[in-house]
Amino acid sequence: MAKNTQRTLKIIMDNVAIGVSLVNPKMQIIWVNKTFKRWFPNIDVGKKPLCYRSFYSPPKKEVYEYCPTVKAFATGRTHSSETGVCRNKKIYNITAVPIKNKSGKIAYVVETVEDITQIKRKDSILMEEQIKYRTLVEQSLQGIIVAYGPLPRIVFANSAMEKILGYTPKELLSFSSTEIRRLIHPKDRRVFFKRFREYLQRRISPFHYEVRGIKKDGEIVWVDASLARITYQGRSAVQVTFIDITERKRIQDQLQQLNRELEKRNRELAQVVLKDYLTGAYNYRYLEEVVDREFYRSKRNHHPFSLIMLDIDYFKSINETYGQKFGDLILKQVADCLRKIVRKYDVVVRFAGEEFVVVSLSADRAMATSLALRILDNFRLFNFGDRKNSIKLKLSIAVVSYPEDAVVRGSDLISLAEKVLSKAKEDGGDRVYSSLNLKGKKEFFYEEALEGKEAREISLLKEKIRKLTKEANQSLIEAVFAFARTIKLKDSYTGEHVESTVYYATEIARHLGLSPQEVEQVRQAAILHDLGKVGISEKILLKNSRFTRKELNQIRKHPQIAIDIIRPIHSLHDIIPYILYHHERWDGKGYPTGLKGEEIPLGARIIAVADVYQALISNRPYRKAYPKKKAIQIIKKGRGTQFDPRVVDAFLEILHKEDR
Known part of the structure; x- marks a missing residue:
């Protein structure tokens, strides 16, 4: 039975994949299985070779301390150890198991020898790869951490992480899962770690995620x-690579801000291109676009569409009288006034100069005419200007409408409006006309077709109307001049002074050397230059002491009062600047606007010299008249400061001729 057991064990031992040997206390090999013999064919068991001299080439001379067989004999316990590279170029793992006899002494040690050459090679390759990985990771400018598990736990961090988040690798390795979560900004934390868990569960593919981190000092990166x-x-682990993109985000934010500002500027520029810089109303370019668009829309949808074109009557005289700055103020106020009067969906356009257009959507001729009349009535009520100067305005208004005005294009509607407006101004302004008023031209053709008595009657009627109009205008002018002469009843000085x-x-x-027409204009202006004193209190005009500052300011209003009186008379508009500016000085220290030198109209400069000279030689309530010689000295002294030198020289020559 024992022999059978031994035989069975020997068969088993010879067929296992590991080498097995039996070593006695003298470190002699007394038995090996077939695997051991195959690995080390040079071992002759019959000669009982020493085990430590059998594995290596050249043979070892003595036993090494780490030999597991020596340790097994010495301790009575099982020991394991790896060999170096043996004579057959392989590496083995030897496990030594002590075998005791009946008396308890160690009689033998069974060595099991396992070939681990491939394992060690793989470990070596893996170690080399890990060394390379660590080297690359440590030298990387990108922050890298390696983590296990979904919680997670950091098992590696490179030095770049300290630059990004401020924590050393040692600090990061010691972090709990809670501390790791705090590395991510609260607003990004939930989403980031949710994606992290989904990635571990292979539910999503690798991803990039821009996230805000919190540095050790609390700074957000x-x-x-x-x-x-x-x-x-x-x-299995997850490598998380961090790239600091703070500067890139800052630049992106700046670019986005710049893009938003650029878009805003582009919108503003588009508005600027289509809007009048002075009034804020749309300009002619926009009018062309909107008229063409609305014309074809009206044509397609069979809706009415109207334009109201208006012009400020006698606006040129406002500029000449008060200056361009005041004129610009009036244009702004006109645009504001129009926007308040028209409907919310009507469009106000500054057409050109003092001309405006109201684009009235879905309005037929009757509706547009009603709106135009409302504009005219409102403008008659409003006062325009500033605290210093307040004026009334009159308008000429043209109304054109589609489809009642049969035009082919939207631009034709604008052209028709200009013709109607021109007709309204020709007929005296301050009125609303539509294209129906142009039919008067058709009556002229009808007149040519008439013969005999009817034609003569129409011609006589026209001539009579023309004469009556002329006579009415002349009567109005004469009435103003007559009124100016009545000031003598209020202030005898003013009446006599004006004549001189x-x-x-x-x-x-x-x-x-002025032309006869210009001489006449100077004459008329000289007659009316003190017309405004009709609005000054007699107590001030007849005061026999020096004026107070308040009284002087009242006196200085008389040029403005004068032109407010005569402005409605169109034929007197040319002399308005002469009256308004006859108290300006050559050196720019006069009133009402401080004009200087050639800026002052020549007619006003002429009246200034004649006016002052006549005042000097006249008795005033507060002083006696100067002698003529003294008055001339004062005029000469003012040459080049108060007066135009050329005008003074001409005046002195006139006085010299009178003395001869």
Whole structure:
């Protein structure tokens, strides 16, 4: 039975894949199985070779301390150890198991020898790869951590992480899962770690995620976090790579801000291109676009569409009288006034100069005419200007409508409106006309077709109307001049003063070579230059002491009062600047606007000299008249400061001729 058991064990031992040997206390090999013999064919068991001399080439001379067989004999316990590279170029793992006899002494040690050459090679390769990996990771400018598990737990961090988040690798390795979560900004934390868990569960593919991190000092830093599955130290892990993109985000934010500002500027520019810079109303370019668009829309949908074109009557005289700055103020106020009067969906356009257009959508001729009349009535009620100067405005308005005005294009509607407006101005302005008023032209053709008595009657009627109009205008002018002369009843000085001023002003104008028409304008302006004193209190005009500042300010309003009186008379518009500016000075220190030198109209400069001279030689309530010689000295002293030198020279020549 024992022999059978031994035989069975021997068969088993010879067929196992590991080498087995039996070593006695003298370290002699006394038995080996077939696997051991195959690995080390040079071992002759019959000669009982020493085990430590059998594995290596050249043979070892003595036993090494780490030999597991020696330790098994010495301790009575099982020991294991790896060999170096043996004579057959392989590496083995030897496990030594002590075998005791009946008396308890160790009689033998069974050595089991396992070939681990391939394992060691793989470990070596893996170690080399890990060394390379660590070297690359440590030298990387990107922050890298390796983590196990969904919680997670950091098992590796490179030095770049300290630059990004401020924590050393040692600090990061000691972090709990809670502390790791706090590395991510609260607003990004939930989403980031949800994606992290989904990636571990292979529910999503590798991804990049821009997330805000929180540095050790509390500063917020933007990072691009990318995840990748790796095997680290034999375990499945996740490598998280962090790239600091704070500067990039800052630049992106700046670019986005710049783009928003650029878009805003582009929108503003588009508005600027289509809007009038002065009034804020749309300009002619926009009018062309909107008229064409609305014309074809009206044509397609069979809806009415109207334009109301209006022009400020006598606007040129406003500019000449008060200056361009005041004129610009009036244009702004007109645009604001129009926007308040028209409907919300009507469009106000500054057409050109003092002309405006109201684009009235879905309005037929009757509706547009009603709106135009409302505009006219409102403008008659409003006062325009500023605290210093307040004026009334009159408008000429044209109304054109589609489809009642049969035009082919939207631009034709604008052209028709201009014709209607021109007709309204020709007929005196301050009125609303439509294209129906142009039919008067058709009556002229009808008149040509008439014969005999009817044709003569129409011609006589036209001529009579023309004469009546002329006579009415002339009567109005004469009434104003007559009114100016009645000021003598209020202030005898003013009445006598005006007559003398008219004489000298007219003579100076002739002496300077002005045309007969210009001389007449100077004469008329000289007659009316003190017309505004009708609005000054008699107590001030007849005061026999020096004026107070308040009284002086009242006196200085008389040029403005004068032109407000005569402005409605169109034929007197040319002399308005002469009246308004006859108290300006050559050096710019006069009133009402401080004009200087040639800026002052010549007619006003002429009246200024004649006016002052006549005042000097006249008795005033507060002083006696100067002698003529003294008055001339004062005029000469003012040459080049108060007065135009050329006008003064002409005036002195006139006085010299009178003395001869």
